[in-house]
Amino acid sequence: MFEIIEKKILKPTVTLMKIKAPYIVKHAEPGQFVILRVEENGERIPMTITEANHKDETITIIYQVVGATTTLLNQLEVGDSLHDFAGPLGKATELEGLKKVAVIGGGVGCAIAYPVAKALHDKGSIVHSIIGFRSENLIFLNEEFKACSDQLHIMTDDGSNGNKGFVTDALKKLLENGETYDEVIAIGPLPMMKFVSLVTKPYGIKTIVSMNPVMIDGTGMCGGCRITVGGQMKFACVDGPEFDGHLVDFDEAIRRNQMYKEFEIKKHDEACRLLKEKPHGK
Numbered sequence: 001m002f003e004i005i006e007k008k009i010l011k012p013t014v015t016l017m018k019i020k021a022p023y024i025v026k027h028a029e030p031g032q033f034v035i036l037r038v039e040e041n042g043e044r045i046p047m048t049i050t051e052a053n054h055k056d057e058t059i060t061i062i063y064q065v066v067g068a069t070t071t072l073l074n075q076l077e078v079g080d081s082l083h084d085f086a087g088p089l090g091k092a093t094e095l096e097g098l099k100k101v102a103v104i105g106g107g108v109g110c111a112i113a114y115p116v117a118k119a120l121h122d123k124g125s126i127v128h129s130i131i132g133f134r135s136e137n138l139i140f141l142n143e144e145f146k147a148c149s150d151q152l153h154i155m156t157d158d159g160s161n162g163n164k165g166f167v168t169d170a171l172k173k174l175l176e177n178g179e180t181y182d183e184v185i186a187i188g189p190l191p192m193m194k195f196v197s198l199v200t201k202p203y204g205i206k207t208i209v210s211m212n213p214v215m216i217d218g219t220g221m222c223g224g225c226r227i228t229v230g231g232q233m234k235f236a237c238v239d240g241p242e243f244d245g246h247l248v249d250f251d252e253a254i255r256r257n258q259m260y261k262e263f264e265i266k267k268h269d270e271a272c273r274l275l276k277e278k279p280h281g282k
Contacts, residue, residue, distance in 0.1 A: 001081035002036075005058050010140040013065045014108060015074055016050070018058040024087050025059060028052035030115040031093030031210070031242055034059065035218040037084035038076070043069045046215045046237075048112040049088060059085070062111030062141075089218045090241045093208075095119055098182045100126040102174070103149075104167050104196055106188025107133060110141050112210055113187040114148075121148035128174065128181070129153070132167040132192070136160035168195050181205055186245060190254050197245030207245035211236040213253060227253050 006018035024034065033048045045067075051060035065074050076082070093116050101120055105113030110131045120127050129149040133139050134157045146152050153170040155163050163170075171184070184207045186196040193209040200207045213236050216222040220238040227234055230247035234240065 001083070002085035003081045004076055004078050005056070007076075007078050010062065011138055014062065014138075014140060015065065016060060016062045017073075018053070018056075018060050019082060019085055020057060021059045021085055021087075022057040024085070025052045025054055025057050028059065028088040029092035030095070030119045031112075032088035032090045033218075033241065034061070034085055034087030035089060035215065036061075036073075036082050036086070038069060038072045039083050042072065042083065044084070044216055044218075045069050046089075046212060046218065048210070048212070048241075050111045050115055059087075062108065064108040086218065090237060091239075093119070093185070093242060095123060095125075098123075098125050100128075100181050102128045102130065102171065102179075102181045102184045104171065104184065104186040104188070104192075105129070105131045105145075106167055106186075106192040107138070109188030109192075109210075110145070113185070114141050114144055116185055116187070117145060118148045126150050128179065130155065130167045130170045130174075132156070132170075132188070134158065166195075167192060168199050171196060171199055175199070175203055175205075183208060185242075186210075190250055190257065193245060193248075194250035194254075197248070197250075201246050208242050209245040209248060210241050211243060211248070211253065212241060213256065227256075 003020045005020050008016040010016055028049050033046045035044050035046050037044050047061040049059055050062045063070050065071055103113050103117040117127050117129050127149045128151040129145045130153045132155040136156055155165050155167055155170050184200050184205050186193045187210040197207050211227055213225040215225045215237050218237045220235045225236040228249035229243050
């Protein structure tokens with residue numbers, strides 16, 4: 001069993017958890033993920049590793065409470081344990097040789113982008129970070145990004161923080177002002193990554209995106225996480241999760257994600273009902 005060492009509510013629907021996982025910590029690198037189950041008969045869901053702390057042997061994850069499993073996960077407290085916590089899975093982010101990089105995060109995707117930005121900063125790379133949220137009250141990890149970025153641009157859809165617009169608006173402005181990058185790394189909702197890739201393509205800047213489709217086993221056996229990259233079928237769990245954004249068929253990936261919406265809503269409502277019926281203190 002994997003004990004929860006720390007739980008912190010970052011925002012009303014965003015939670016940070018540190019889980020004791022000494023064997024995973026030994027091999028975890030930025031860009032990799034774990035697959036967890038809250039309970040024995042529960043759903044298996046992927047979570048990108050936000051931090052691997054070798055000193056206290058913990059893996060940090062940051063998740064948004066949106067579905068049935070994250071709702072159940074959020075009911076656990078310090079001292080409770082997860083039933084399964086398997087990893088590290090997927091390929092690590094390739095950082096060697098990158099001297100100047102733009103790291104872009106959207107919403108909860110910032111939890112995945114942050115360890116990449118930090119790893120680049122620690123290697124001596126110039127890091128320009130762009131992070132985007134719907135509104136100011138949803139911003140998190142801004143201080144952490146500030147500490148590892150040579151430039152930090154925080155955008156909000158509604159402009160409540162004084163910078164109205166999308167991450168693509170900030171990226172366009174930087175590129176139009178003459179900034180050049182060895183690579184752009186974008187992590188967030190599929191539409192955001194799609195449009196970041198469209199912005200960078202005319203400039204010929206290699207753009208890496210992190211794909212997070214539905215996964216079951218995380219080893220390439222089930223085929224649930226298949227995506228099309230450069231006209232070829234790839235599995236996000238073993239071939240990724242990071243791919244060349246200029247080659248990803250985002251429209252197909254978006255359609256596949258939408259196939260599960262009705263089921264996810266049903267399971268979320270069912271989980272909420274069961275939690276309400278659960279006896280107090282049980």
